[in-house]
Amino acid sequence: MSLPTSAAAVLDREFLTIRAKLIEIAAALDRVDRGEGSVADDARLDQIRRSLEILASSHPNRAERIQMLFSLPYDEHWTSRFGINP
């Protein structure tokens, strides 16, 4: 189903929301920095960095790709591993 509006109109509508959310993310990361101690080795921080790379890319389906970044892998042989024959 096509969008009933142009890309320019969508950007006009979404720009302030995108700007606000990006600043929220920046401020939250600054807050982490200001906390005591270091979380540099925390895998979640790496996930956040990689998701920001997806945001900055020009490829489509950013939401789906970020969802996959935060997902556990699917093993198509899981039934054998579980010893289950559905």
Add this chain to the structure above:
Amino acid sequence: MYFIEHHIHVASRTTDDLEALARMGCLAVVEPAFWMGYDRSGPQSFFDYFRQLTEWEPKRVAGCGMQHYCWIGFNAKEAENVALGREVIALIPQFIERSNVLGVGEIGLNKNTPNEVLTLLALFDMALKHNQQILIHTPHLADKYQGTRMILDVLRADRRVNPRRVCIDHCEEHTIRPVLDDGYWAGITLYPTTKATPERAADMVEIYGTERILVSCSADWGPSRPTALGDFMAVMRRRGHSDSVIRKIVYDNPLEFLRQSHHFKLQEPV
């Protein structure tokens, strides 16, 4: 615009919430059995809960001017307890013929464990032996993709399953495509921080079209909004979608899916 709220946990909501839904144009609410926020002590607790869903809540909802339907099932979180699951599954057949019960749900996976899969297989078997529709819960957050794919594997292996009588709920951007590709109804649920927002639900409708997609508030005892479907309709309208497109998602689609149960008899406004 009239609509059907096809997934809301009425037992966790106040009568004020229900009255707000009725004022918005909601004609019927559908309540899946679920995890009430704590593990129950035994099968008798489930017996009483199923009575609440089939006896008390229909009266409370009728008092607000709406119809109440429900799904009876054993939730994915407590499904880790296989022995309890067997006892609860044995209780379900006596409830599924009650006049407001549409099928077996919500059932599914939570942490994608072998025990959860064993319980889910037993629930599928019971539902299919009784020719019931099925409402499936998919896991949260990092477990969602893996669990959704596992559920699809299990369904695909059972030749008795008619995909048109199954809704796989809580779909997000990374799970909706395989659900629709396999012919199932895809449910999208609206939450403030997890699952989908009204804006992202509208995106998925724009990307995948209006066929076999259901959107609901899925409001429960946690952070959630019983009126979220109104937010979704407002987003769609703001983006320029026609009333017929919006109505297809919030009224025609749930009607088409739910009335496959002979118990669903919507009293449409004259």
